[in-house]
Amino acid sequence: MILQLILIFIAFPFSISLNQEGHLLYQVKVSFEDPDNNLSNWNQLDETPCKWEGVMCDPQSNSVTALDLSNLNLYGPFPASLLCRLHNLTYISLYNNNVNSTLVETEIGTCHSLRYLSLGQNLLTGKLPESMADLPHLKFLDLAANNFSGQIPGSFGRFRELEVLGLVANLLDGNIPGELGNISTLKQLNLSYNPFLPGRVPSEFGNLTNLEVLWLTDCNLVGEIPDSLSQLGRLVDLDLSVNGLVGSIPPSITRMTSLVQIELYNNSLTGVLPVNGWSNVSELRLFDASMNELTGTIPSELCELGLESLNLYENRLAGEVPEGLANSPNLYELRLFQNRLHGTLPKDLGKNSPLVWIDVSQNEFSGEVPGNLCAQGVLEEVLVIDNSLSGEIPASLGECWSLIRVRFAYNNFSGEVPEKIWGLPHMSLLDLADNSFSGEIAKTIAGASNLSDLFLSKNDFSGNIPEEIGFLDNLLDFSGNDNRFSGPLPASFVRLKQLGKLDLHNNELSGELPSGMQSWKKLYELNLANNRISGNIPEEIGRLSVLNYLDLSGNLLSGKVPSSLQNLRLNQFNMSNNRLSGDIPSLYAKVMYRSSFLGNPGLCGDIEGLCDGKSEVRNVGFVWLMRSIFIVAGLAFFVGIAWFYFRYRNSKKVKRDVDRSKWTLTSFHKLGFEESEIMELLDEDNVIGSGASGKVYKVVLSNGDVVAVKKLWGRSKIADENSDFEKGARVRDDGFEAEVETLGKIRHKNIVRLWCCCTTMDCKLLVYEYMPNGSLSDFLQSSKSGLLDWPIRYKIAMDAAEGLSYLHHDCSPPIVHRDVKSNNILLDSNFGARVADFGVAKVVDLNAKGGTKSMSGIAGSSGYIAPEYAYTLRVNEKSDIYSFGVVILELVTGKRPVDPEYGEKDLVKWVCTTLDQKGLDLVIDPKLDSCFKEEIRKVLNIGLLCTSPLPINRPSMSRVVKMLEEIGGGNQKKPTNKDGKLTPYYYEDASDQGSVA
Template sequence: MEPFNHHRRRTIFFFLLLVLHVLPPLTLCINQEGLYLQKVKSSLDDPDNVLSNWNPLDAVPCNWYGVTCDSTNSSVYWLDLSSSNLSGPFPSILCRLKNLTFVSLYDNFINSTLSDVDIAMCQSLEHLDLSQNYLTGELPGALADLPNLKYLDLAGNNFSGEIPVSFGKFQNLEVLSLVENLLGGTIPSILGNISTLKQLNLSYNTFSPGRIPPELGNLTKLEVLWLTQTNLVGEIPESLGQLRRLTDLDVAINALTGGIPSSLTELTNAVQIELYNNSLTGELPSTGWSNMTALRLLDASMNDLSGLIPAELCELPLGSLNLYENRFQGELPESIANSPNLYELRLFQNQLTGKLPPNLGKNSPLRWIDVSTNGFSGEMPENLCSKGVLEEVLMIENSFSGQIPAALAECNSLLRVRFGHNRLSGEVPAGFWGLPHVSLLELAGNSFSGGIAKTVAGASNLSQLIISMNSFSGTIPEEIGFLGNLLEFSGNDNEFSGSLPVSIVKLGQLVKLDLHDNKLSGEIPSGIHLWTKLNELNLANNEFSGNIPNEIGEVAVLNYLDLSENKLSGKIPVGLQNLKLNRLNLSNNHLSGDIPPLYAKKMYKDSFLGNPGLCGDIEGLCDGRSEVKNMGYVWMLRSIFMLAGVVLTVGVVWFYLKYRKFKKAKMSIDRSKWTLMSFHKLGFSEDEILDALDEDNVIGSGSSGKVYKVVLSNGEAVAVKKLWGCSKLADDSIDVEKGNFPEDGFDAEVDTLGKIRHKNIVKLWCCCSTRGCKLLVYEYMPNGSLGDLLHSTKSGLLDWPIRFKIAMDAAEGLSYLHHDSVPPIVHRDVKSNNILLDADYGARVADFGVAKVVEVNGKGTKSMSVIAGSRGYIAPEYAYTLRVNEKSDIYSFGVVILELVTGKLPVDPEYGEKDLVKWVCTILDQKGLDHVIDPKLDSCFKDEISKVLNIGLLCTSPLPINRPSMRRVVKMLQEIGTGNLPKTASKDGKLTPYYHEDGSDRGSVA
């Protein structure tokens, strides 16, 4: 049998050789273009396997993902790999596909430079979209040599240098977008030679100060010109009036000066013109507007324009007219009410006078109107809500008189109403109190009379009811307790009388209750412990009687309490000592008994004046006879306590000396085994550190170890982290290799912090180590971590200026790691607990135990075997791709910003299945900005807070490519700090401005 099997095996072997010789190799099944695309695939990192069907056994690549072929010759002419999470260098071999006309790698992680050699062979290209990637270096001048190129989009990369002079030689280019790069120099006049151009988008670059080239007026086919925030100076050239096909002109956020040229009114096809946030002066052109029949949006806000609003402008079929924060004078032309498309009218902070046109809103779908801070007078127009879509009507700080139009009481679309500080009078229509969707109702500073109607029960969405400084009277209705979303009720300086309704304690969301200077009486209702979010309670100057409820000490976040000028009696509740009050005033009542010890201090004296029965250790508040009567008891008690204190002190000192001697004896056993590695010049030795590692010096404990505060002999303090796995005596039995000690975390921390020198990165003084124990010695941060402070009863210490400073400091620290450190570093565990605060609340980024160096070998990101980070801070894509890059840090920092704005934890049962990011987005959509901002923050900062919130939302965008770089985040924060107005990004790269209302309520989140 054996010879037969051997013969059989030889026959099969020779048969297989014959088959393999006759058949071509399998790799030759695919055509040449398929081979090129296979090389593209091999050069890119594809974590999502979007290129998995690029099968080398296919005859042609026409059915591959993103590939389209000509139906006649099966030649590849279209490649679209947008948003595919691909990374690696630009695949220049694509240019060998001779019929390739369309290439889009939009929204990926392509991270190389783009050289002339890469581009020169792409002679057939008509459409090239490489936007939203990580391309660097200078723009390749050879792009202009591509004879058929019509569409070029390189937005959202890191290109630098100047725009090449060769770009003026494009033969057929229609779209050129270089938005949001790092381009320098000035905008070259040579771009005016691209006669075929229809769109020129250069916004958000770091150009040097320069003028708008007059030569751009030669681009007679131009339809879109975006030069937003490009460091433009000088005047707007008259030549732009030659762009008769232009539909969109945006030169906002620059330093343009001079007047608005009259030639702009010759842009007869213009739909929107945005000139806001410049230094333009003078008057709007008085004529020519009638030719601009397509105009829907004119935004010339935040300039220094003056004069009248041309009547001819108001006759246009405008959709949105934004001329706020200028110096316009005179009356508003009646013709503006005839514009059939007007849905937005923003004229606040000007010097306009006279009456509003009586037909305003009658002929147009008016949705938003803001004429605040002007000199308007007369009655409010009756027809503002004729079309039934009015959402916001803001008319504060004018001289409007008369009553609220009855028609507005039926305007169920209203969301926000502000009529404060006018001369309005009469009773508020009953239906107006109960508008179902209104979240803000402000009527303060008028002469309204009558009472709050019971119909207020229907205002289910009301969060702010501000009716102070009027002549309202009568009792506050029980129906006020039905407003479950009410955050603020300010009704001070009115003539309300009677008792507070019992139902008022049901307002569980209430943050501020201010009813001072009324005629209210009766007792403060029981149940106020249900006001768990109350921050301010002011019932001063009324006729309240009875006792101060003991349960007031359970209102944990209360920091403003004024019950002065009433008829309250009895004792002051001891529970008041549980509160962290910034203001306390119980003066001029009938209180008696002892003042709680916490407040029995001279600094609180004015809080208790006018209560003859009160007694405490405050000079002038206690009856003299009571002092004499109690003097003997006081001295006897003091003597007893002093003697006990002496005995206790002696005992503690004796025990401490004995314990220290014992500890030194044990520590000396292994003292010689410690090794110290310093990174700065030290004024201490390891002995001082080791002597202080006692449990009574522990100030914190986390996932990596315990933290001790060590006061050195020179009086300075340091923080020492002893990583888990250390024994007190550095026991040799600890085996690092078996995982008893987090070696990687220690190495990462030392390698990272040992080399960094930055004011916003925590300083690592040195490290001490033995075989089994590792100590890290940092600078001591007296105010601990941001997370501990922000989410504790001490959060009231963090006012908005401090929180903004913390955000800025932390952003600069992370920006250094991402952009200035060589090599760049990804922190991977950015959170509020890893941001430490010094004595002046300066912020330092800390805890680099899981930090990673960013690879710069062309791959750009690296996949990790485990997820690093903390729940609530981890970027969505990191959880399922394990890809490490700086965008993950940016997401986490965005969560920190949301913490600073809201005061809330990143995860909380309150959110249900959501986290803080989703909760903020949901509340913004459903209830508005006021329900998101931490009620502890002063409302005068609302403008700045809203802008910072928008930055936080940008940073937490679900798509990594939509998150700004940390360098960009720092710049946006700096712009807010200096008063410049940033924009919020939209999907198409166009940026939408934040809209303002007035000094106390600006920057609503779009």
């Protein structure tokens, strides 16, 4: 009998082991791909599934009550038909996986026991099922960060017990339905970052009397803030930022007695015009009204609330800051920058509250800075840029050891800077530019070990620059021009190995240039013009490989011009008005550099007007020269005839397209050629590229220089090819103007140099520096890719990042490229990278009309376009950062941004999928040496961070540069606040994002 029982167990092992709920869950496992084998302990030999990964059961009945499979990297459709048959299942979380189906209307509505459903951070598509509202006990619904489209169903207003509704970062359109105001149990309503049609904040939301969080950032809201919101007595967080709201902040807002966080920043015209036109005339009037920002004053009634955070920046608020705001006992964040506020700041601000961040930049404030800002000892940032503030810096700030960023620029401050402020140990930025400060830089600056940016320009500072400044190992930028600094440059300066910019022009400095300058490996700008510096120019200056701006004019320098300067690639070069002598190095002995050497009587070269001191030498050979002229004249006559015939024959072809007499030349650098020389060489033999905008020629000039010439197609050509392109012709004109406007005014070592432009009625030419190694795309996608080892690829990524960081952070106003791709990253002979092609670049207006603007069409290239840009058409630096992230992935993988091998995916999704399923080795380009694997992994992480689906999670370009410099060191966690809302990685930059670049 025992033997018979054993045989039965062997023959039918499953029939007496796993219960019915276990069978259903095992089918769930089978329906998913599990590349990390996270569900390996889901075993059919168990009696119940209660010990399986992510499964929770009732301890008495062993019935399954909860299923938590979040963050397990699962792939497949949402198994509603299986899960809804678990009748006691109340909790489902598949958060942050790769669930990629639609939610079937007839299936999801059968999960009648469900109380908690979290499907956020997946790949779900399609419309939101109306039947969800029929789930009688559902309290928590999170569908954020998916690809749901269509409208929010009005049926959602039928939820009976729902407390949290999260639909953030989807593709939902239509209007926000007022029916949501019927969910009386709702505590959190999170609808941010969806491309809704322009519409008002539904007044019905005032019925949500249990609401604690209302998060409607970037929802295309227009019109005024409705008074009905004042009924939300339990509301803790009100966030209506980045919309098109108008009118004043209603005083009735103070009836929300529980408010601790108010975010109404950046309300300007951000709406996207409806594709199918306006539904009625009133809607059109509503949208027109949103052309203004929030106006009026800051209601004094706000002071009655227990506020912790108040963000009202980038609007048009006027009036004074209420004095009572200083009495808010919990206020830690106050950001009011870029408004029209005036008067004095509350004198007790910070005295009674734990103030951490304060930014009141770009207003009209006057009076003095309150002396109690750091009374609680936790102040990290104080930014008051561009006001009319006066007086001295409060001495109390010198005791504020928590300070990290101090920006007092563009005001009327005076007096000496408190000695202790110079040496604050955590301070990374001290900006005192454009004031009337006096006194010396204190020696205590040696204690500012974290200082990276020191801006002292246009003040009345005097005395010697202390040697102690050479101990600031992290110093990147020292700008102290237009002061009265005297004495020699400190010898310790050469210890600043991270220094990128040193600008001390217009001072009274003397002595010689310090020896050991070759240690400035990262210096790109050196400006010591108009001082009293003497001695020779050291040869070692030619070893500063990234230097592109050198101005030593107006000094007492003597000796020869170092021949090593020919190793540099300078955009700005000036040594005029010194006491230099000898021959000019051959590279600079050209007319285009004449002004760079004027005022040096002892210099000589082949440039007219620079050899006055050697006229006697010329007279010695005068007779011989006259004889030579007659001998050569005959030969020149015959050569001239031959040259004229050759030129005439080649110019006939050019004249068919354009009349040379009508060319207009606009130059942006010193030129050693004329436009006629360019025209003669624009033949098909010199074409090196062709695209939608025109052809690119390689032109070798008579002086030996090489340039690249982009000839844009004329209007007629575009229009003739397709009548639908008449608008495109205008776009090309705009592209030309954008390119000229952008490249004509910016200078950076990693931005391609535009020499000049030539225009007529029908033809436009752009003349650039020639990049012998072509584009990054040319190398990566050819047999030459093996030449790009990892150090070179890392250098290319670093160069391109620094170029984009310059556009985003150092240009005022900032510039968004809008078409960052490997084809627009050009490589010089040393594989140095330069960002090129600014035909669709846009200046971001962050002034009185603050906020980013929407474009009439998508600019960019397939595979590089940020997800949110494709449907909002909103221009900001985050779209560039996404595109740059794709370039990083190209450098790491060696693959194209789009390719048939990816199926319906692009490179970003392919990398994420392959990384999860097959590991790092199958992502990295096999041509790269495995010894760099750890560095490559870190750079890959930066690329993935830049290509985050949510713009708010992408770092700023300045942060990207720092991360690349550290090779990915110090990885950050994705921060969230207590309500689960995402906060920016770059929040340390957000406070003065709209202040001063």
